[in-house]
Amino acid sequence: MTSLFTQYFRKVPVAFILTFFFFPMMSITLKAQNKPKDETIKINENCLKCHGQSKYKYNNPESGTEVTKRMYLETIINRTEFYESNHKTFKCTDCHSADYDTFPHPGRLRMESKYACIDCHGGDEAYAKFKFEEIETEFQSSVHSTKHSDDFNCWMCHNPHTYKINARSDEKIRDIVAYDNAICLNCHADITKYQMLTDKVNPNILQKHEWLPNQALHFKNVRCIECHARTNDSILVAHNIQPKSKAVRRCVECHSTNSILMASLYKYKVQEGRSKTGFYNGVIMNEGYVIGANRNYYLGLISLIMFGCVAFGIAIHATLRIIKRKK
């Protein structure tokens, strides 16, 4: 029962050399390229000296005093999270108006239109593998788009100041699940945020999922979108969130060999290292435990052969007993 990791190195010894010597060097270089420039950090500090903390100070020329005010929670940018996010190399003014450098900020800037993902990432060869256009189409068909106004945009789930790519990483699946579910719970477990888009009362998620056996285990090991979004073969993370009536409720959708998890949660890992000869579905076997989907090809085969031998042995013995019985 060797792990995929061990199988990989056994099959390809050169992979060992590459992994331990070449790739670390390459990743150091990549990290260096992907680090925000000192100049960018310096420029951003003009904004973050106020927006990077919970309070800010300014001089009131009328009274000649220094005034301390609380920063609105929504406009606080956490430096650590920002400089670890996908947009970490950006200057604030890459997306926001350069006029923000004056204080007080001009009132008209409140009306500033914000970019959507597709505005930068659409039609760009560098981002082609992420298929932003398809994600946009999927999102347009989802309940998030059809049931709400244009106020529901990408930023509702993907905070541009903190979001970092997750599903394509080598992180543990449990960490990916926790990160992604936190995105849903950000609104679905917070009535204030939920009611920004609707007057309805936020349904209690624990009560609504009472029917689900081992609820806590499911919540820790699978993402909300596994059951609530329609999978799409050409994009990695499903964005077509379905109405609750279409949510997956049949256990066997996941708990079977053709588990939908292979096309959703485990998709990236499956693409990275599916092993046909070892385990039937090595990724599930190594990353989690899904009854019905955890099948070992050899175990199934050996058990069938053994069952056959037992049945054959009994049949032969019984036949001989009948033939040789006392007349």
Added chain:
Amino acid sequence: MSQKIYLYPVWIRLWHALNAILIILLIISGVSMQYTNPANPFIRFDIAVTMHNISGMILTANYMVFLIGTFITPNGKYYKLSLNGLFARLIKQFTYYTFGIFKHERPPFPVTKESKFNPLQQFTYVIAMFILVPIVIITGWALLYPEVVLTKFFLGSGIKVNDFIHVIIGFFVSFFMFVHIYFCTIGATFVSNFKSMINGFHESH
């Protein structure tokens, strides 16, 4: 002329009957879960899970009854495996089942009040009841509460290793059951051993 010996007290017969029902339910629901197929579910998945969980829990309690009963009643003596000459005795019994039985030879180890099981029976029952069933019970409970299982076992998942052991041992328990039922047809008559487990009396040849 056949001889009747009272070998199976009421508690053993009740334990055995319940054990048989539970093992059959566990095998059926276990196979259904292991080879579940959305297009053609043998037993609906959620029903199979509940069936397996409840049967497993009752089986655990029933196993405790067996353990306590075996230790506090004379029934325990039948499970005392004497290693001295065991292999020769096993071969002798095996030879009887493979050749002697067809020549209508007398069984080499006839059933008596002191010796309820022949060597092969004793050996397989000890393996089944004191090794296989405890492993399947422990790993079964561990799957019911996976958070208590080692999450990492070397480089793989601890739950996976646990599941493997449960499934493999489960298969062996299934093989045991098939062979056990078949061998019960080898008695004074085809059904006499089955009758014994109802009325308590063993009928010798």
